[in-house]
Amino acid sequence: MNEFNKTFKGAAGCIVTDRDIVSEAAQRAAQSCGAGRRVRKLRPAVCALLAAAMICGTGVSAVKYGWLNVVFGDSGNVILENPSDYSLEISGLETECRLPDGEISLNDVVCDGEAIYINLRLTGATEEDMQNYADFARIYPQLTTADGAFKSTVQLFSIGITDHGEDFVEMYASISSADGIDIGDKIDFKFYELSEAMYDPDEEYDFRIAFDVAEQPSDMTISLAPDREMTLVSGLFNRTMEINAESIIISPLTYQFTATILSSTGYSFDNIYEAMNQEAAVFVMKDGSRISGMDICDSYGGSLDGNDTYHIYAFFKRVFPVDDLAGIEIGGSYIEVTR
Amino acid sequence: MENTAASDNKLASAAAAKENFRVTDRSEFEEIARENMQRLYAHAAVITGSKQDAEDAAADAIYRLLIRKKPFESREHAKAWLIRVTVNGALKMKSRQRRFSGEENAAENLSVEFEYPEQSEVMEAVMKLDSGSRAVIMLFYFEDYSIKEIGRILKISPSAVTSRLTRARGRLKEMLKGDYFNE
Structure with a gap:
């Protein structure tokens, strides 16, 4: 143990409070009526399309998402001539927002066989709130196969956040795996105010986007x-x-x-x-x-x-x-x- | 003498057994909270630099513990949970300080009575780091968590933890005189 270690340990141990925090918290807990956060399960507009498609007898079980040229924000030129090559068909879309006045929807999904890129629209949060999720990596991504096996070397990147003022915040996030992306893979993004995925992965996230990959992405690697x-x-x-x-x-x-x-x-x-x-x-x-x-x-x-x-x-x-x-x-x- | 030794052994065994039991009893939650109250306050104080904010962050974490419905696998599990909630709450509080003040707040006087001057020197240097680095320094040097455990607590990759720790050490070496980092 070096000198810094010993000295810092001692110094931090000197930082104490004389306020009875535990009693205060116990009193607050006793007064709490234990109301949990309201959970709203939202149906994005796409489900209306699904319903319509099924009523029309097309038998469509998935919806194809297109590519937005503006997805990279201020990056300038988009080199690719045919961005629709990267659109991805998904199914089983689930959104769940626990923010008091929030709604979340999935704008766009793009995939190139190596990575999936999603574009979200969120109301009820500011750009700085969203930056918290990005800065402190409070986004818990899960990428599994159709059988539930975890894919290897999953990397998460949050690429951009755009504040649209009082209307909504737009967020882009990507996920990749050394195993690539395949049909049937399940994508699940959870955004946490507090990082508690270690012990309680299904608890206390703020909002969630989950879907299945409904077609085999083109391999452009x-x-x-x-x-x-x-x-x-x-x-x-x-x-x-x-x-x-x-x-x-x-x-x-x-x-x-x-x-x-x-x-x-x-x-x-x-x-x-x-x-x-x-x-x-x-x-x-x-x-x-x-x-x-x-x-x-x-x-x-x-x-x-x-x-x-x-x-x-x-x-x-x-x-x-x-x-x-x-x-x-x-x-x-x-x-x-x-x- | 033999009776005392046997009795001590029994107590030690009972204490060890208690550590490994699931923590489900509400009164045990409060006991765990009291055991860890000062450490939670220390984490929050180093991150926020504010006595008031630190007390609020620690109190909030303890409140969440006391209203929690799920049991813990062990007392160590409960302690780690408390630290995680406190650290993340303090970091969020710190980011709000920046938002509303428009500039980096100077660390309030935490009214700490150090045992000797070197402790004050070291803590003063640490408080000049950014809040994310301070959080990592506390978890690594005060709690002796591993890089992997710190990554789980802060929900960042081990490489990000290493990166922050390396940068923090570099800055601390520049600021501190003496051989603090020689083994």
């Missing part, structure tokens, strides 16, 4: 296995490290990079993570243009397998045209895309 050694430089710490690039996955929505650290650097995960981010890929297009990962990637996340293998995940700020990609440059090493 480029998967590369370079198995190549290269040197990265960490701009922040100006250090070099030797890595073996294990795999690169590029889909219209995501960029994923897995590498094993070879040199004994003694760096913390944070240092290595920053190096892999800062040495972000340069995407070389078929027309010769080069797009820096620093410009187009957003919402980096990462994880560590064992002691040496790092996975970096990023979402693109706008849909990436994978068909036009010729290769990728990392750490000065060019890796050609082979199809």
Whole structure:
């Protein structure tokens, strides 16, 4: 135990109150009539469409959601020419809002086989309330197969929140899995005021969006296995490290990079993570243009397998045209895309 | 002497057994609350920097405990739950402070009587960190939670915990003189 540890422990132990908080809370609890939060199960407008479709005898059991060009907010140009390629059919949509005056609806769902991207509309909360959920990761995503098995290496990213004043707040959130997204997968987003998913995952969330994937998403992924050694430089710490690039996955929505650290650097995960981010890929297009990962990637996340293998995940700020990609440059090493 | 030893062993066994039993009794909830009241206040005080807000955050967590319907698996489970509710309540309170004041509030005087000057120096440095980092520092150094456990409490990934801890340590090293971080 170092000196900071001992000193801080002692210092924190000196922070005490003479107010009888427990008695106050007990009195309040005794006075409480135990009224629970009102739960409203909302039926989004889409269900009216479903009902209408069934009455008409079409036998439609799912509704296809379209793509909104504005989904990435102020990102500027949308490169993809056919955004409807990414729309996703869903079924079993459930929304549940426990905010006193709140309503929630699902505007849009997009999927590229690697990630699902949802766009929500929420009344009864402010942009700063929503930023709390994003900042402190109080969004509990669950991604399971049709059989209920949990999918692996699930990453959650909240990409944007837009305040529409008194009318509503719009929120974008994405989820990806190393297993990809398949028909029958169940998506469940719960948003918590207090993070209590550890022990009570079904309790005290503020609102919830859940649905099933009703069609097999198109696989638009480029998967590369370079198995190549290269040197990265960490701009922040100006250090070099030797890595073996294990795999690169590029889909219209995501960029994923897995590498094993070879040199004994003694760096913390944070240092290595920053190096892999800062040495972000340069995407070389078929027309010769080069797009820096620093410009187009957003919402980096990462994880560590064992002691040496790092996975970096990023979402693109706008849909990436994978068909036009010729290769990728990392750490000065060019890796050609082979199809 | 033998009787005393046997009696001590029995007491120790009973205490250990109690730790492992499900906590369902309402009076036990209040007992757990009293055991942990000062630690909850300390967490909230370090995060909010305000005596009043800290007391309110801790009181709110204890209130939620006392009206809770579900049992706990153990007293340790109950303690972890209380800490989690308090920390998250304090963080939310802190973000509201920023919203309404329009600027970062200076930490109020928490009226702490430290045992020696180094404690004051260390705490002063910690209070200059952002509230999220302070929360992680408390959970790691005061409660001895692991990175994974802290991630569960704050509902952030272990890598995010490590990132915050690394940045906080870096800043603390810059601010503090002496060899606080040498083993």
